[in-house]
Amino acid sequence: MNAIPVNAENKYEVLVDCNWREALKEIAKSRTRVGIVVSASLRERLGDISLGDCDVHLFEIIDGEGSKSAENLQLMWDWLGAGGFTRSDVLVAVGGGATTDVAGFAAATWLRGIDWIAVPTTLAGMVDASVGGKTGMNSSFGKNLIGAFHSPSAVLIDCEWLSTLSDRDFSAGMGEVVKCGFIADAKILEIVENNSLAEIRSSRALTTELIERSVRVKASVVSEDFKESFAREILNYGHTLGHAVELHSNYCLRHGEAVSIGMVFAAELAAATGHLSDEIVARHRRILVSLNLPTSYARDAWAQLLPLLYLDKKSRGRQLRFVGISDIGKTFRLEEVSTQELTQTYERISQ
Template structure:
């Protein structure tokens, strides 16, 4: 096993995030000592690996598997109800545990199921994608999507521990890794410019899971999120900066019926946020160009189809950051200087969108 890095989330619901290799072998010791029943929630693509996990955890525990649809199709209330049914039929109690084993959608759903069963049982998150490790599994945000938008139903529920086993990333396709890297790039723009420097120095190494640069980028992104959510679990203030690029990004996901990868949508959303920052007189032309250069170098999109703004705006008005009728966007005063832009004129928003309309 390689050296393991421990990153701690402070606050009332504190927990550790472990980053290293060979961590799956230690999953049993990460479970609550009193747990006699374990539900491993996983996508179809990880069925064989989930079966191996089940075998490794069996003994004094009863271990059940719940296979859910892949990606955003798994984040539906019907899927949560299926998991509740499994928990109920197996007589899960408050001392038992749910394990989220998969990408960001799986850890979101598993966390929501744990948060709502018996008003809250423990959850251990084992993210298997870049996106899951740096974003979804860290911070205690759980939820499901509805016809009206993404993540509008959910709960804040901190995990017991998060295990980020880098071994599981070796088998991911390059496209999957790059899509997940959009959230890493976001961390660079709002908090940790070292990430941007590493990507600019060697883009190929930055997305190679065997390289020191890749691991450094992952750990920096996790450290950023851990610090932010440790100070603001329920998004009352500081945590809002994590939504950089997400307001428009989530609207694009909704418009595309979740056929776009999350990272691709967030990439376009960050490009919009950068242009909005510039048009609002906050971010320099060079800062906007740095967005475009880094995202393009990684192979991430920076434009979206023209004529879609009315549809996107309708979805944005239902965004969680909206307060009453007041739209709110996370923008940059400079690299690593995020702030909130409240009630921007809709003509300004439209102008920013025109800058990214392909």
């Protein structure tokens, strides 16, 4: 097990490849009350949830994106109230990114903030959603529009969870892993190039190394820039077009799949504007295809995608802002791209 420090508004550690139950027992020793929020389909896998002398409360939450709603928050606040949760108590979120986002937000808002611990159970949750302190929920106007920065007090990554994850969700999580490779850690890309997807999935050592490297990338970026100026923006590599296709697909695409398409677009755009070699663009496609991730999107979607690009949080006024790379691990801000360049680049990634 390795402990990766994060120095955000509070300091905490991400324990990679730990036994989450043992780690939680240790943490619970200093608490009187622990609230566990668990994704419904994982409830049975929790088994016995007693934690020594602790008073343990359980809240089962519906699976996936639908849980990030005002109705669910109301139910969680009522549960916390009925359980008499105080500022010295702790909430534990067990589930994918949707569960850690919404339970983290409940922790951020109850009594203006109580401690919470993330136990991510998907690959995307382990390498991305649970680290970084962003918590939130959806509004009827869009995804993640309501939220708060509220770092967990620990992140417990137990790779055992991954055994039941669908192949599709594993690949989608790998999209965020290779993103960390492109923006900061060439070794991630080498590992993915030298091992097949099946080899990575079946090897605990390889999976753990990839998770650890990705968490290190995110932890170092977040430690440098907690509340998102440019340093943190690099984590958005591939996300400008990615968010647009995710929304356009009506969330039929997984986030990591949409980011995969977005990274190919960002690479093509950097090449078209003279910043990146064709070889690295080809490397994007080779790696992403080897992970069973999509690298193109419907040609006739462009007219609807272009306005969606302007909803990106990085855009300023009428100015779109992309994260580009000029080499592996070298990021820059890609601005002042004409609509014509965008359209031509989209033609290269669409079919």
